[in-house]
Amino acid sequence: MLYEICEYCHFKSAAVETLDYDELKELEGNCFKTQFSKGDLIFKQDALSSNIIFIREGLVKIHIKGPEREQIIKINKGPTFLGIPTTFGDVINHYSATAITSVNVCFISTETFRRFIYSNGKFAYEILNDLCKCELHTYKYCVNHLQKQGPGRLAEALIYLANDIFDSNSFVIPMTRHELGDLACCSRESVSRLLNELKKDNIIHLDGKKITILNEKLLSQISKRG
Amino acid sequence: MLYEICEYCHFKSAAVETLDYDELKELEGNCFKTQFSKGDLIFKQDALSSNIIFIREGLVKIHIKGPEREQIIKINKGPTFLGIPTTFGDVINHYSATAITSVNVCFISTETFRRFIYSNGKFAYEILNDLCKCELHTYKYCVNHLQKQGPGRLAEALIYLANDIFDSNSFVIPMTRHELGDLACCSRESVSRLLNELKKDNIIHLDGKKITILNEKLLSQISKRG
DNA sequence: ACAAAAATGTGATGCAGGACACATAAAAAA
DNA sequence: TTTTTTATGTGTCCTGCATCACATTTTTGT
Structure with missing residues (x-):
């Protein structure tokens, strides 16, 4: 199917939109598509973090095992990247991700992703922007819930x-x-x-x-x- | 004083360490140094966000006005960047920053900062890494406090x-x-x-x-x- | 040094919401 | 289908901690 090829993918993120033809080809070669069913664990807290994950379609909950209960930090809705902070910020996942609907994802090699950041300023900027927005959301969530x-x-x-x-x-x-x-x-x-x-x-x-x-x-x- | 010149500054962040001579010169021209006393408001929630701020020395509290009380999200200790998420993530500050000791800062033009991200992949990568670590810290703080x-x-x-x-x-x-x-x-x-x-x-x-x-x-x- | 303002300590009170217990309903497995 | 498991609703009890009230100490301004 055409949409299986990165170049023609309907679910491109703003960052991926900045990639040129050659970069998309490289992405294509380092991108593995798969599906999760409702309830499937996508990655697990305390496990080694591996790839960058891009959610094409579906809902994923980000949750952390707290001292009392499981805490759902947020719900990610495709198309969006998933777990960039836990992949770049540490070698170990600080949270888990679980599909809450059926979910369509791409696993992207961290090396490829890193290469794009190094070589494509626009790409880096878009990712950075996402992270900033995400951080602001977390702060708001945090204060709201605490008070x-x-x-x-x-x-x-x-x-x-x-x-x-x-x-x-x-x-x-x-x-x-x-x-x-x-x-x-x-x-x-x-x-x-x-x-x-x-x-x-x-x-x-x-x-x-x-x-x-x-x-x-x-x-x-x-x-x-x- | 020599340390007033970016090139010779003792308080360089990992990101600024990646800048070359010309970039440091450019930074120098777009960087304004100043001081805050204990208790001084550095920037205010709900005000327009303006510059990137780098704390060279001192402690700064990041706090948000919640429905009940003022919430201190974290304490930033120089040398570190301050408030990148609130500058890039939105035009309006989502939180305030107040000096809790006397604080030595640089105001860096957002345009210059953005230019470095576009043109210097290593710089972008370091900033991105900082943001990721910061996000993980926030998650931990959040869950700990909630439970x-x-x-x-x-x-x-x-x-x-x-x-x-x-x-x-x-x-x-x-x-x-x-x-x-x-x-x-x-x-x-x-x-x-x-x-x-x-x-x-x-x-x-x-x-x-x-x-x-x-x-x-x-x-x-x-x-x-x- | 003095007055005023801000910060701190400590007891009494009230209540939001967690924990437990159990009944019922819905979903999954047989 | 029937059985088993899981999810949900609802009552009662109990506790942690916010709030109020006030005494005391420390800091700040003049």
Whole structure:
């Protein structure tokens, strides 16, 4: 299939868009495409980090094993690079990545990637920019979660899913209540109670994992107030 | 003074070490040195981000205004770049930076910095590496703080100061109890109580802001357990 | 040196939310 | 299908820690 060739790939990142014909050919030769199913572990915390991974399509959760529970740091949605910090920042992965839908990825040789950074300033700049944005997102996530109470954290998680992942106020939560707790940083019981609370107040409509945000404004207020 | 000239500066970062003579000359022409006193605001959250800042000497706290309190994300110790993510990631600063000792900095034109990234792959690579390490640190900080209780968080903050900032088990805490609370994410009252607890158990010696970690192992255990 | 302001310590109180226990429902395996 | 496992809902209890209140100490400004 044509889209299997880097040059014609529909899922190019801004960085890869800066590559010229020869560089794309080189990428093609050092890029291995594969698929993961829902629930598959893509890479594991504390294991040796290996390749640069590019998510073409699908959702991947980034999670860290904490002293108490598993913590979901963020959800990556293709097309995007995955785990650049853990590949360049240390030889050992500082977090795990797990597919939460079926996921289409490319494994790119770290050496090739490094070569592009050395030789193509625009490429380096795009990657750098991504990292900066990512870092800012993490800071925000961090402060929000540290200072808000349960309702605020859950509201934020729901808004995050709606705005950043599904671009819609109506979606199917791609995880269990337990995982939602790992994302919003509260127990699964609290997630249940808080969701029912939101439902009772007509802020969301909820049926199992199917959710619709009815009162975006109010939900956003809950998130902001904490 | 010679050290005022980039070429002879003692405080070069790994990235700046990769610059050649001409590039150092260019840096020299686009680099403005200044000083901040303890307590001075270096840049402010929600203001337009302007220059790349390099800390030559001194301690700077990075903090974000949260819904409840001011949150100290980390402490930057020169020599290091400061606020690259907030300069490249967005036009508006996502956090503030305040001097907590007297601080010696260079303001570097963002344009010059960008030019180096475009034209010098090694420079770009070093910056990228820094960003990755920084991101990993943030993740760790985040999970630790989200899942630990007061004692664990405070223990972690003290170990952070001892290992990463002062390289010594005996140091003068460079901030108030209130700020220590902003770092460890608890109230100033809790900081008081927790410090006294640690003192009573002979894990630390404490006299005002002067602190000595007596039982590093135990403190680390408290931090790990939460 | 003095007054004013800021930082610190300590007790009492209240409550958010985690932990546990159990019932029920949904999904996966047989 | 039936059985087993996993996910979810809901009540009760209990604790960590924020908040308030106030005393005391330290720092800062004049």
